Structure formats: structure tokens, C-alpha cells
Amino acid sequence: MTxxxxxxxxxxxxxxxxxxxxxxxxxxxxxxxxxxxxVLTGLLLGLLLAVLRSLGRRILTWPIMLFADVxxxxxxxxxxxxxxxxxxxxxxxxxxxxxxxxxxALTLAAFAEEIFWAGMTSVRKGQxxxxxxxxxxxxxxxxxxxxxxxVRITIPPLTNRTIAITKNTxxxxxxxxxxxxxxxxxxxxxxxxxxxxxxxxIAYLVLFFPVVVLGRWIETRFAWKRA
Amino acid sequence: MEQLAEQFFNLxxxxxxxxxxxxxxxxTLMLCAIIIPLGIFGGLLAAIAATSNSHALRIFxxxxxxxxxxxxxxxxxxxxxxxxxxxxxNLSPLAxxxxxxxxxxxxxxxxxxxxxxxxxxxxxxxAARATGLNLAQTLFYVIIPQATRNVLPDLASNTLEVVKxxxxxxxxxxxxxxxxxxxxxxxxxxxxxxxxAAAIYLIIMWPLVRLxxxxxxxxxx
Numbered sequence: 236m237t238x239x240x241x242x243x244x245x246x247x248x249x250x251x252x253x254x255x256x257x258x259x260x261x262x263x264x265x266x267x268x269x270x271x272x273x274v275l276t277g278l279l280l281g282l283l284l285a286v287l288r289s290l291g292r293r294i295l296t297w298p299i300m301l302f303a304d305v306x307x308x309x310x311x312x313x314x315x316x317x318x319x320x321x322x323x324x325x326x327x328x329x330x331x332x333x334x335x336x337x338x339x340a341l342t343l344a345a346f347a348e349e350i351f352w353a354g355m356t357s358v359r360k361g362q363x364x365x366x367x368x369x370x371x372x373x374x375x376x377x378x379x380x381x382x383x384x385x386v387r388i389t390i391p392p393l394t395n396r397t398i399a400i401t402k403n404t405x406x407x408x409x410x411x412x413x414x415x416x417x418x419x420x421x422x423x424x425x426x427x428x429x430x431x432x433x434x435x436x437i438a439y440l441v442l443f444f445p446v447v448v449l450g451r452w453i454e455t456r457f458a459w460k461r462a
Numbered sequence: 463m464e465q466l467a468e469q470f471f472n473l474x475x476x477x478x479x480x481x482x483x484x485x486x487x488x489x490t491l492m493l494c495a496i497i498i499p500l501g502i503f504g505g506l507l508a509a510i511a512a513t514s515n516s517h518a519l520r521i522f523x524x525x526x527x528x529x530x531x532x533x534x535x536x537x538x539x540x541x542x543x544x545x546x547x548x549x550x551x552n553l554s555p556l557a558x559x560x561x562x563x564x565x566x567x568x569x570x571x572x573x574x575x576x577x578x579x580x581x582x583x584x585x586x587x588x589a590a591r592a593t594g595l596n597l598a599q600t601l602f603y604v605i606i607p608q609a610t611r612n613v614l615p616d617l618a619s620n621t622l623e624v625v626k627x628x629x630x631x632x633x634x635x636x637x638x639x640x641x642x643x644x645x646x647x648x649x650x651x652x653x654x655x656x657x658x659a660a661a662i663y664l665i666i667m668w669p670l671v672r673l674x675x676x677x678x679x680x681x682x683x
């Protein structure tokens with residue numbers, strides 16, 4: 236066997252590609268479900284927390300800041316293990332899917348809250364005053380004046396952070412969520428060949444490469460033009 | 463309540479596993495000391511290539527960066543650690559972790575440095591070259607110092623992510639902090655070691671999170 240044939244036989248063995256593509260596709264479905272759940276709940280919760288923080292009540296601000304700090308400081312895998320293996324000891328059993336969704340959504344919420352908050356505080360006070368001076372209502376001011384300006388600096392970091400946290404769905408493999416990586420590693424141990432992992436890597440590329448390119452485009456599209 | 467304390471804050475177990483956790487922390491710090499400088503160095507090289515005049519080099523570094531930013535680091539790590547042996551390449555956990563994470567974080571650092579270099583006006587290049595500096599001197603004495611200053615908050619926040627990333631090394635049984643904690647958990651059937659690991663990560667990371675927040679704020683205003 237030539238070196239190239241050995242390489243193909245190890246990483247792209249055709250019978251195994253045929254055999255394991257269905258389970259990798261099944262894994263992709265789980266990954267996509269998780270990703271959608273995490274992104275929707277994480278961003279919504281983050282926005283909600285940022286709005287609550289903007290009310291300026293200390294009783295709200297302090298717990299929100301504490302939550303955001305702790306969730307940004309801890310590696311998600313630590314929380315996944317803590318919740319998945321710790322809670323059953325006190326009688327609370329959550330499915331692996333639920334645990335992963337909870338941890339990633341809360342992590343995203345913490346980062347999103349900080350980003351939304353930074354966006355809201357970046358709009359100068361004069362903009363609020365000018366908006367209401369021209370006769371806009373509070374809602375009109377928010378929708379037509381404040382948000383369009385806040386979004387400009389919010390979108391790029393938010394996109395990058397969302398992509399990074401969504402990629403963490405691969406952590407599910409550690410607690411047995413049947414997502415792409417889990418399917419791939421299981422298949423590798425059955426097949427005794429690396430091909431399923433190659434398939435898994437390709438599946439992630441198919442899902443995330445377009446998103447990364449989109450993120451790059453958004454970054455340039457929304458960047459302030461430097462004078 | 464008592465059960466909760468027993469399961470998550472068990473002092474007896476905490477004292478028992480403390481030396482193991484300290485050793486794990488040492489390994490985590492060692493890992494950081496290896497992959498952060500290597501990642502920054504690789505990122506700088508990638509950024510210099512990405513802003514060079516060569517069209518081919520620019521395309522190559524863009525694909526490199528997007529490729530490694532699209533693959534989840536855990537997937538890359540497991541590929542390096544458990545797929546490469548099928549091709550006869552056997553790596554120790556440490557080597558696998560370093561290779562996977564440096565590929566991953568150098569592409570993130572690279573994108574940050576690229577943005578920094580591109581934020582420096584043409585005039586700086588012209589002025590540096592006009593005073594007789596060569597290309598390398600221009601880069602290292604004029605462009606990169608200013609570029610780094612401009613993207614310092616992003617560099618700091620990415621470095622935080624790299625520190626958190628090291629927890630993934632536990633998956634390939636590299637005995638860093640989280641791996642030690644999980645070992646202790648499976649031996650004691652008690653979640654206290656994981657709580658301790660979380661507390662240690664918090665103690666290290668919290669001040670850094672605050673610091674990065676302040677950096678971002680200062681540059682932003």
C-alpha cells in the first residue's frame with residue numbers, strides 16, 4: 236500500500252463513510268437542536284438581564300453583575316460536570332441534553348448581558364435628550380434612535396461570542412449527549428478506524444464554516460469607518 | 463440542607479483531596495504557560511502573513527484562521543489524540559493538547575493581531591521606511607507595538623478564554639485541575655472536589671474578568 240492509500244484507508248475509508256454517515260447526520264440534528272435552544276434562550280435572557288440592569292436598581296444590578304462575572308469566569312465543562320454528576324446526589328436528575336443546554340444558555344446569557352449593556356451605555360445621553368426634544372415617545376426613541384446605534388457596536392462581539400459558545404455543544408460528548416462528536420467517537424471505537432471522526436470534523440465544518448465567514452462579514456459591515 | 467452540604471461542601475473530603483487538586487492546578491498553570499505564548503507567537507506570524515502583500519499568503523492565512531475557528535477545540539483535540547494513532551502517530555496527552563490548542567488559539571490571536579495591524583495608518587509604514595528601517599524593523603519597532611496597544615482588550619479577553627479552554631484537556635486524561643477534580647469525584651462519590659475546582663477557577667479568573675472589563679471600558683470611551 237502506498238502512503239496515500241494508507242492515508243485514505245485511515246481517514247476516508249469508503250465503506251465506513253457509507254456506514255456511519257447516517258449516525259453523523261443524526262448527531263448533526265441534535266447539535267442543531269441544541270444550538271438553536273442555546274442561542275434563543277441565551278440571547279433572550281441576556282437582553283432581559285441588560286434591560287433589568289438599565290433600570291438602575293441596586294437590588295437588581297448586583298445579582299446580575301455577580302451572575303455575569305461568575306458565568307464568564309468558569310469553564311463551561313466545570314459546570315457541566317458539577318450539575319450532571321452533582322445534582323443527582325441531592326435527588327435532582329436532569330437529562331444530559333438539559334444540563335448542556337442550561338449551562339451553555341446561562342453562559343451565553345452572561346456574555347450577552349455584558350455586551351447589550353455595553354451597547355446601551357455607549358449611546359450618549361444627548362441622543363436620548365435630542366430624541367425626546369423632537370417629540371419622539373420613549374418607545375420611538377428606543378426603536379429609532381438608541382437601538383440602531385447600540386446594535387452597531389453590539390452585533391460583532393455578540394456574533395463572535397454566540398459562535399464560540401455554540402461550538403461548545405461538542406462538550407455534550409463528555410456526558411453522552413448524542414451530538415456529532417459523541418456519535419463520531421462511538422463509531423470510531425466500533426469501527427477501529429479514524430474515518431467517523433473525519434466525518435464528524437467535516438460535519439462541524441459544514442455547520443460552522445459558513446457562520447464564521449458570516450461573522451467575519453458582519454464584523455467589517457458593522458465596523459465604524461475610521462476617519 | 464444537610465444533604466446538600468454533605469454532597470457539595472464536605473470538609474473531610476476537601477482536606478483529603480486538597481493535595482491532588484493543587485497538583486492539578488500546577489498542571490493547569492503549566493499548560494497555560496506553554497500554550498499562551500505559543501498561541502500569541504503563532505497568531506503574530508499569521509497576522510503578519512495575513513497583512514502581507516502576497517495574495518496567496520493572505521488567502522492561505524484566511525482559510526487557516528476560518529478553518530480552525532470553525533472546528534470546536536474539543537473536536538480538534540479528540541481528532542489529534544484519538545484519530546492520529548490510527549495513522550501511526552501516537553502523541554502523549556500533553557503533546558496532543560498543546561498541538562490542538564495552539565492551532566486553535568493562534569487562529570484567534572491571529573485575527574485579533576490582524577485587526578490591530580490594519581488599524582495602523584499607512585503613514586506609519588511610510589514614515590518608518592523613510593527613516594531607513596527595513597521591513598522587519600518597521601514591523602517590530604513601529605507597527606506591532608501600536609497594533610498591540612489598540613487591541614489589548616481583545617488580546618486579554620482571548621487569553622481568558624484560553625485559560626478556560628485548558629479544562630477541556632481533562633477529556634484526554636491530561637491531569638490538570640478539572641481532571642483531578644473529576645477523578646476525586648469518581649473515587650469519593652461526592653461532588654465536593656468539583657465544587658473546589660470551580661472555586662479555584664473563580665479565584666483565578668474573577669479578577670481577570672474584572673480587569674478585562676475595565677480595559678474594554680477604558681479603550682471604548
